[in-house]
Amino acid sequence: MGKTRSYILTMLSGLCLFFIVGSTACTKEDETLYTEVDNTISIADGIVIDNGVKVKRPIFNFVYYDDFLKYIANSDHFLIVPLEDFKKTSSTDKVIISLRFDVDEDINAAVKLAYRNHKYGIKGTFFVLHSANYYGQMVETHFQRTSGKMIGPYFRRSDNVIFYLKKIQNAFGQEIGFHNDLITLQLLYGISSRQYLKDELAYLRGNNINILGTTYHGSQYCYIYKYFNGYFWYEYPDNGWNYEYITKGVKTIKIEKDYLENYGLYEGGRLGHDYYFSDSNFKNGKRWNMSMVNLDTVKPGKKVILLFHPANWD
Ligand SMILES: [Zn+2]
Known part of the structure; x- marks a missing residue:
């Protein structure tokens, strides 16, 4: 009897453990x-990205993104070109679409999007942010013993950034561009x-890395000091x-331009x-996404740019 009771208790505690572990470890997020x-x-060597998908939200995840690619890739209504070809491309019977990605701080998510574009034979354009952590780091002014001089400040590039860009460009066939945060560098560090x-x-x-294009970054400093990095360009x-x-x-700084x-x-x-549709815009309090536009209703010959920020999708 004693033995049976302890067996049942063991069974019950095992079940409890199962329920506790099961309910905490397998939550959807x-x-x-x-x-x-x-x-x-x-x-x-030593840099590997997990290609898994976290389905935390109904739309902003890689499964939804993949379905969208499937739809545009399989439709006769669209001609998808990278931004480098956008201006020169015209069509009488198709809508011209370019997928633009402002990579900002999340290079891993960019790689995962590039992987999926490649799967559908789609060439998008990824603008790499030169002031992001994966690209490099700011080195403050310091004394350099070898030269006996004060040097800096300057931005020191990371050795690894080139491997990410080669993966996106060469393995996944995407276009790489330069995401401009230039005025920020001038303003903050001279x-x-x-x-x-x-x-x-x-x-x-x-x-x-075949850089042909640039887009400008909306840094937090743009909102503090009221400028667009696009102002670097006279155009x-x-x-x-x-x-x-x-x-x-107390300083007034003249913006360098070219x-x-x-x-x-x-x-x-x-x-x-x-x-032009962007996932950085909000419509009725909701972040813009592809469910908000029916691209089938866009007339042939029209040209559409869809802008994605990879971090929003991971
Ligand atoms: Zn940006």
Whole structure:
């Protein structure tokens, strides 16, 4: 009898444990789905990205994104081109679509989106943010013993960034562009933005990253000091903020500017689109997403840019 009771107690405590473990470990937001052939994506020695999908929200996840790609890739109504081809492409019977990705801080999510684009034979354009942590870090002014001089501040590039870009460009066939945060560098650190851009493009192109285009980043500092990074370009119109001079404390700083053609770049916002949708915009309090537009109703010949921020989708 004693033995039977202790057996039943053991069974019950086992069941309790099962319920406790089962109910905490398997909540929906913890669940990672592996929906692709590759559970991981290898970037370089020691750098591997988990290719799993977290379905925390009904729309902003990679399963929903994948369904969207399936829809546009299988429809005769659309012609999908990278931004480098957007301006020169026209059609009488199809809607021209470009998928633009402002990578901002999340390079892993960008790689996972690039992977999925590639699966459907879609070439999107990924604008890499040169002031992001994966790209490099700011080095403050310091004494350099070898030269006996004060050096800096300067932005020191990470050795790994090139591996991510090569993966996106070469393995997944996507276009890489330059996400411009240049005025921020000038404003915060006194870095010459023209020289910096020249150096970065030389580095990227020297490593066979084929940079043709740029888009500008809305840094938090843009809202504090009221400027658009697009103002680096003479071609960019005055949109009402500080177009030529920015006041920072007691200083007035003249914005360094240059022309797109001096760097062989196009600006992704100035390619002559008819429609532009962005997941950084909000409509009736909800983040814009593809369920809010019926692309089938867009007339042939029209040109559409869809802008995604990878971090919103992971
Ligand atoms: Zn940005």
